[in-house]
Amino acid sequence: MNKYIEIIKNAYTGYWNYLKHELISINHWDNYFYGLLCISLIVWLLEICFPWRKNQSIFRNDFWLDTFYMFFNFFLLNLIVLIALSNTAAQFLNDILSFIGISISSFQLFDVDDLPKVLGLFIFFVVGDFIQWNTHRLLHRIPWLWNFHKVHHSVKEMGFAAHLRYHWMEPVIYKSLLYIPMAIIGGFDAQDVAIVHFFNIAIGHLNHANLGWNYGPLKYIFNNPKMHIWHHAKNLPEHSKYGINYGLTLSLWDYLFNTAHIPYNGRDIELGFEGDENFPKDFIHQELYPLSKK
Template identity: 55%
Template sequence: MEKYFDAFGNAFMGTLQWTWKSILFEVPWYTNYFWGLIAISLIVWMLEIAFPWRKDQSIFRKDFWLDAFYMFFNFFIFAIVISGVYKMLEVLFSDIGITAKSLAIVDMSAWPMWLQLLVFFIVLDFVQWFTHILLHKYRVLWNFHKVHHSVKEMGFAAHLRYHWMENVLYKPLKVFGVMILGGFEPEQAYIVHFIAISIGHLNHANIKLTWGPLKYVFNNPVMHLYHHAYVLPEGSFGVNFGISLSLWDYIFKTNYVPEDSGTIELGFPGDADFPKDFVHQNLYGFTKPKKGNG
């Protein structure tokens, strides 16, 4: 057991130290996710202010500061806490003969870096798209995902407003995606991660952006707003599940954009009774929902 506790402690302290060094600018700028997240957030927020889609929406929209806290909690605080658990599991799997390369179906190591990054981006995005569908389809998972859909006014920071249990689900499936690609992330994987953060921020921003013909490839704010619509097409458990790419929705016929006024109501039936504060939102899903909040 000692090696498992050692693995937990080393991973926890390593992640904590890396985050602190990032704050102090003691890591390479291109892997500094702390200040990178802040820079991307400020740029997209300035775009919201300069080119607002919903012009009557306040600059400091409803729950702006709550969502800002979610950004740093989910991206850093929770990542530090959970890093030790993931390392313990990695050691455990290694002990029973399961390694990062156990499920490899391709070996990208000899490929050009641009191709490694492209395949890495596409495969991980598909895994996240599929996971996103599961969050909507199954009630036990939807109860956690409701935190993200409790947003009533859309803005960039809503991107990272989600229940911490989603990390518990997404992370292993993303690791699975890495495993089938040879068990490693490309050396310049930070490029993919920063692109994904930027697209995610834009998708939730108060900006009317569709990318023109590229809307069939890349997700966009108009498309994603309908993912958050209070009223969904009859018989549907969700639409527009794309994370960075919209092409999965067009391929599998889950796309839906009937108009682009940006004035639709957001949320879900029963959201008036949904908790409004961070603590109770993150306890939600472990308790029986109130009547009418199903």
């Protein structure tokens, strides 16, 4: 037990020191704080210059709530729970495997450090995105997970910051399901993670932005605003009551597994979910909402 307490304490101390360093240091390209700020400002300027829904306000409905979610989930959430929980869960899993005489390294298929840099990053990106696509499907299909995911689907007007409006349990679920497959591949360093992470953040912001882009032929590979708005549609097709267009960064999986659905230009469709008129409108009650449901 003392070992786990020490892991939690070191996680909090280490992340707090890291966060302070990020805020005062702008001399390295993989600074997560200023990276998020830069990507957000660029996509917001694109929204202002090339709005798809021209009657939508620059400071749209829930703009400030989503902006708070964006920084809370990206930084404070890590400080409060995610880093400590992830490190503790990883150690707990390793301890269980060790108890039965198995090491997580024994499952490792290969080390990406042995591959060319570009190929290693490509494998890391594709495998991670596929796992997260499946996790996203689970959030829609399992009722108690859906109660957490409703926070994200409570968005009524799409904008870049809606990308990071989600309940704090979501990254816990994503990270937990991502841990073992990433450990099996192994060998990723911090800069590898930063490159993929910034790319995913940029695509995610664009997917939720007030932009009418679909990237031409690349729409069959990358998720895009015209596709993702249908994922947030309040009225789903009869054959897909659990959802459509689950892609996070890649749309490829939806086309491969027949979950893609773009029946027409969805610029003005109603967003949300059935019963969202009774869903809490403020941060605290949205965070508490899943705890009040069976």
